[in-house]
Amino acid sequence: MFKILIIDDDPIVRMALKNTLQKQGYDVSVASDGEEGIILAKQLQPALIICDWMMSGLDGLEVCRQIKSNPNLATTFFILLTARGAAPGEERDRVQGLDAGADEFVSKPIEVNEIKARVRAGLRLHQLHQDLQNQKQALQILNQDLQTQKQILETELSEAAGYVRSLLPPPLSDTISTEALFLPSIQLGGDCFDYYWIDDEHLAIYLLDVSGHGVGSALLSVSVLNVLRSQSLPKTDFCQPSQVLSTLNQSFQMENHNDKYFTIWYGVYNRIQRRLVYANAGHPPAVLLSHTSEQDIVVQKLDSLSCPIGFLPDDEFEDNTVEIEENSTLYIFSDGVYEVPTLDGEIWGLNALIDLLTRYTKTNNCYLKQVLAAIHSVSARTKFDDDLSILKVSF
Missing domain, CATH: 3.60.40.10 (PPM-type phosphatase domain)
Incomplete structure (x- = not known):
């Protein structure tokens, strides 16, 4: 079961998102501000985080930066919630969000079907990242095994070559x-x-x-x-x-x-x-x-x-x-x-x-x-x- 973390200082938004995603079969946790969200993220290591952009204390951008800088959370799919819809600075804001490491943006007010689709897409990408990481680790282990076998073989060949020379x-x-x-x-x-x-x-x-x-x-x-x-x-x-x-x-x-x-x-x-x-x-x-x-x-x-x-x-x-x-x-x-x-x-x-x-x-x-x-x-x-x-x- 995928773990999802919701970080939002609005209790109504938190509750609405939690209920919606739990009904989809996800394991959902919530945090009421950025600092709590970072602590929970480190503990839970969720597959996906939904975080409000505008919060008191740490805002969504800073939360995203800290999450993405953590090696254990680098592949976590990060969705920023923004109320900046069609504002003149929207393009600049999205650039900021992408630079901070955000993977997706969802505008408030949240449309239920859209957030479900964004979450499904994000989890697919996260799973792909995890599969690639697992394959990379498996290849590293295999490479280490091959190097070990190579060393053993080279030692045995060297001994055999020494035997041939001794004859x-x-x-x-x-x-x-x-x-x-x-x-x-x-x-x-x-x-x-x-x-x-x-x-x-x-x-x-x-x-x-x-x-x-x-x-x-x-x-x-x-x-x-x-x-x-x-x-x-x-x-x-x-x-x-x-x-x-x-x-x-x-x-x-x-x-x-x-x-x-x-x-x-x-x-x-x-x-x-x-x-x-x-x-x-x-x-x-x-x-x-x-x-x-x-x-x-x-x-x-x-x-x-x-x-x-x-x-x-x-x-x-x-x-x-x-x-x-x-x-x-x-x-x-x-x-x-x-x-x-x-x-x-x-x-x-x-x-x-x-x-x-x-x-x-x-x-x-x-x-x-x-x-x-x-x-x-x-x-x-x-x-x-x-x-x-x-x-x-x-x-």
């Missing part, structure tokens, strides 16, 4: 040394790499890139890493890259892994024979840089034409072999390293990356932090759209 191998630093750069585009990415000794002679090296980003891609990436690191693929010679990729392809078909697939470059280095056998499933070519002299460098792209893992269940993969000269460097990377939008609107590209690696190798040890700085310098964006992973193996 990456420590650097090698003997006759074979390694350096790696792992930069997900978001907290969890689909790139992953590893290297480990299969036996005393053979070092396995690979880098994979799962389609998409986020938790699903990271989970598949970690699953593949664990399978390869534990060498748990059945009937698989892990020294034979084509066989490893074939078994992976049978085990990780898209239809069984939420339509996710992955590319992978997988190689096995024989340290006695100084020979690298490799296979590639839809991954960017690895790049081998070999010194023929202090300033001359031979560049070889270690590529193949096979599909990514998960596309075709019976796809075939082939082994390729390359001899590793002394002081050679192998770079394996995801496509996020070179598919970088530049300031002129072009894509930086694989050839530009190879030129950069070759140029840096001629002048210094080509630390990957320098490579990353160079990529940032040509990129049109501060954050990369794709995961960025690069593995450097120095023989």
Whole structure:
């Protein structure tokens, strides 16, 4: 039931309005002057106030100002009663009333049907304001809940990202040394790499890139890493890259892994024979840089034409072999390293990356932090759209 407050110093008007509105089903209270009206308004917080303009003490304008300045009463619909009908200053008076916060004016003598209609209209507007306020509060609560959930999710993602990083191998630093750069585009990415000794002679090296980003891609990436690191693929010679990729392809078909697939470059280095056998499933070519002299460098792209893992269940993969000269460097990377939008609107590209690696190798040890700085310098964006992973193996 709507609460209505009538403020008028005329007892006859008060009684007439109260009886009329009570018959309409409203909860009606009355006050005989402005000060009493303000006190009652604060106590009752009515939906609508009808107040006489001309009263002794506080007049209707001042009552209206104080009511509207109170945050708890700001949406109360305020009707000013005026006897100023068609007087020459009527327009100026209404401006005064509107400036004070009045929502409606009713002229005396009061016509019963008019006041009923004005009250109904005022209460509809008040209800609309209340509904909007309720919706605003509900949205604020929802926003707070979302912020809390976001913080929880970010914490969990950060922990998950830390776990993924903890799985990456420590650097090698003997006759074979390694350096790696792992930069997900978001907290969890689909790139992953590893290297480990299969036996005393053979070092396995690979880098994979799962389609998409986020938790699903990271989970598949970690699953593949664990399978390869534990060498748990059945009937698989892990020294034979084509066989490893074939078994992976049978085990990780898209239809069984939420339509996710992955590319992978997988190689096995024989340290006695100084020979690298490799296979590639839809991954960017690895790049081998070999010194023929202090300033001359031979560049070889270690590529193949096979599909990514998960596309075709019976796809075939082939082994390729390359001899590793002394002081050679192998770079394996995801496509996020070179598919970088530049300031002129072009894509930086694989050839530009190879030129950069070759140029840096001629002048210094080509630390990957320098490579990353160079990529940032040509990129049109501060954050990369794709995961960025690069593995450097120095023989």
